Amino acid sequence: MRTAYTADQIRAAEHALMARLPEGTLMMRAAAGLAAVCATALGRVYGSRVVLLVGSGDNGGDALYAGALLARRGARVEAVLAGSRTHERGLRAYLLAGGRVAGGAAATAVERADLVVDGLVGIGATGALRAPYDELALAANAAPALTVAVDVPSGVDASSGRVAGAAVAAQITVTMGAAKTGLLVDPGAARAGTVELVDIGLGPHLPGPDVVALTGADVAELLPRPGKESDKYRRGVVGVAAGSDLYTGAAVLAVGGALRAGAGMVRYAGQHAPVTQVRTHWPEAVVTELSRPGVEEVGRVQAWVLGPGLGTGEWARELAASVLASDVPVLVDADALTLVSRDPSLLRRAAPVLVTPHAGELSRLTGAARDEIEAARLEHARAAAAELGVTVLLKGSTTLVAAAGRPVRVNATGTSWLATGGTGDVLAGVAGALLAQGLDCYDAASCAAHLHGLAGRIAAEGAPLAAGDVAAAVPEAVRRVRDGR
Numbered sequence: 260m261r262t263a264y265t266a267d268q269i270r271a272a273e274h275a276l277m278a279r280l281p282e283g284t285l286m287m288r289a290a291a292g293l294a295a296v297c298a299t300a301l302g303r304v305y306g307s308r309v310v311l312l313v314g315s316g317d318n319g320g321d322a323l324y325a326g327a328l329l330a331r332r333g334a335r336v337e338a339v340l341a342g343s344r345t346h347e348r349g350l351r352a353y354l355l356a357g358g359r360v361a362g363g364a365a366a367t368a369v370e371r372a373d374l375v376v377d378g379l380v381g382i383g384a385t386g387a388l389r390a391p392y393d394e395l396a397l398a399a400n401a402a403p404a405l406t407v408a409v410d411v412p413s414g415v416d417a418s419s420g421r422v423a424g425a426a427v428a429a430q431i432t433v434t435m436g437a438a439k440t441g442l443l444v445d446p447g448a449a450r451a452g453t454v455e456l457v458d459i460g461l462g463p464h465l466p467g468p469d470v471v472a473l474t475g476a477d478v479a480e481l482l483p484r485p486g487k488e489s490d491k492y493r494r495g496v497v498g499v500a501a502g503s504d505l506y507t508g509a510a511v512l513a514v515g516g517a518l519r520a521g522a523g524m525v526r527y528a529g530q531h532a533p534v535t536q537v538r539t540h541w542p543e544a545v546v547t548e549l550s551r552p553g554v555e556e557v558g559r560v561q562a563w564v565l566g567p568g569l570g571t572g573e574w575a576r577e578l579a580a581s582v583l584a585s586d587v588p589v590l591v592d593a594d595a596l597t598l599v600s601r602d603p604s605l606l607r608r609a610a611p612v613l614v615t616p617h618a619g620e621l622s623r624l625t626g627a628a629r630d631e632i633e634a635a636r637l638e639h640a641r642a643a644a645a646e647l648g649v650t651v652l653l654k655g656s657t658t659l660v661a662a663a664g665r666p667v668r669v670n671a672t673g674t675s676w677l678a679t680g681g682t683g684d685v686l687a688g689v690a691g692a693l694l695a696q697g698l699d700c701y702d703a704a705s706c707a708a709h710l711h712g713l714a715g716r717i718a719a720e721g722a723p724l725a726a727g728d729v730a731a732a733v734p735e736a737v738r739r740v741r742d743g744r
């Protein structure tokens with residue numbers, strides 16, 4: 260499990276640790292780790308051109324001490340001192356090691372660099388980058404040099420991943436002591452590049468994490484595996500109430516996702532046109548053509564997937580109400596999210612609910628503006644889980660799973676090739692199958708997001724994919740997490 264923490268959590272841990280160590284020890288550890296990553300990234304340190312962007316705080320201090328180490332190894336290091344003040348001891352050590360202070364236009368130095376070290380701000384930052392930090396961040400982004408961010412890319416809020424204005428887009432972020440939440444959650448995560456962790460001894464002082472990311476090994480451990488005693492009913496039967504005479508594909512894709520994710524059986528219930536399509540594509544599914552919008556006559560299931568392609572008319576509303584009146588967990592997606600946002604009382608039920616919105620659908624559910632959700636995904640996923648009393652899987656480039664009282668789980672296994680119609684329907688099927696197999700909403704959602712993202716990568720391999728390919732690749736994704744690949 261990868262863990263990440265807010266700036267406040269890190270600061271508290273640092274204080275506890277610093278109290279036991281001689282002054283400056285942590286910064287020396289941080290700088291040594293930073294310099295080592297820079298040296299590896301450069302390949303050849305001697306003669307290379309390194310530019311340090313140095314802010315007024317300890318983030319700049321890290322950069323200066325690392326710059327001193329690189330200068331001693333023969334790098335030509337220039338520091339752009341951007342703050343109203345500069346870390347005094349760091350600057351002294353840097354100058355003593357032969358580091359130079361950039362005169363003239365900072366942008367020119369940055370343009371010529373092989374490597375730019377972003378030491379403008381770290382966890383001490385508040386709000387959008389101010390001048391001249393903002394221009395320096397943009398200059399670093401425009402330059403051909405490799406950019407290594409110290410602790411967090413400047414302009415990314417360490418605790419949330421928010422990016423309020425200009426921000427450094429790093430190829431590598433060297434983070435001190437423990438990863439910061441903003442390095443895992445978009446839009447911040449997209450600016451961090453590869454995250455390298457420098458151990459400064461913070462471990463024993465850290466509290467429970469703010470957010471976590473499951474590894475393949477974690478998912479493998481959570482995934483159910485059929486045993487000797489298993490039969491199709493005991494493995495878990497998932498019901499799919501999706502698709503309509505107008506939208507048939509969503510039904511096919513959701514059923515496909517469910518079948519590929521290990522359900523013992525998939526029961527599909529819907530109107531005539533999707534029933535015909537599901538029968539044609541998936542002879543494995545047990546299909547009921549509904550004569551009226553209710554699932555009472557469909558056989559027993561352990562969980563329902565409700566919503567993809569369902570429509571939002573009266574027929575769909577009655578069907579949604581009937582599914583939500585059942586006593587098993589229900590995954591609410593797509594059109595069913597529109598229906599429950601019109602009538603939130605539908606979500607008041609004793610059995611668990613997992614909602615799987617993208618930002619637009621969450622906006623309909625909570626009333627928050629879509630842009631605001633995109634900018635502060637973590638906050639909104641958390642708030643929605645608390646307010647609605649459900650588990651929330653918020654889709655997007657990084658997928659978040661929030662449930663009251665649990666650390667938010669972040670998934671980054673996906674690929675932007677997944678941004679194509681119908682992949683969400685597959686995800687709903689996969690998560691529904693895991694619910695039916697007995698995982699709770701939090702585990703089912705986070706394992707489904709992990710497998711779906713991985714399946715997307717397998718299906719894409721750097722080229723376009725269709726949603727059906729993602730469903731087809733789910734078994735290979737399961738194999739890879741089980742084999743530790």
Ligand SMILES: NC(=O)C1=CN([C@@H]2O[C@H](COP(=O)(O)OP(=O)(O)OC[C@H]3O[C@@H](n4cnc5c(N)ncnc54)[C@H](OP(=O)(O)O)[C@@H]3O)[C@@H](O)[C@H]2O)[C@@H](O)CC1
Pocket residue numbers: 273277285286289290314315316317318319321342343344379380381382383384385386387388389392409410411435459
């Ligand atoms: N403590 C430790 O043991 C260790 C700490 N470590 C390192 O220290 C870092 C934290 O250092 P920190 O606390 O000094 O804050 P930091 O992020 O450098 O900058 C704060 C200053 O920036 C400014 N500023 C703020 N917002 C701004 C904005 N929007 N736009 C522009 N300027 C802005 C503001 O100063 P101002 O110029 O406004 O006076 C503020 O005072 C941490 O990330 C890690 O790298 C490691 O060495 C490990 C050991």
Ligand SMILES: Nc1ncnc2c1ncn2[C@@H]1O[C@H](COP(=O)(O)OP(=O)(O)O)[C@@H](O)[C@H]1O
Pocket residue numbers: 593617654655656657658673674675676677678679680681682683684685686711
């Ligand atoms: N840029 C991206 N990077 C990674 N995954 C993405 C990206 N954009 C979308 N996705 C994923 O693709 C899927 C899209 O689902 P959704 O928006 O419901 O589409 P649809 O309704 O067409 O099925 C989600 O799993 C989402 O997380």
Ligand SMILES: [K+]
Pocket residue numbers: 318377378379380381408409410411412413
């Ligand atoms: K930084």
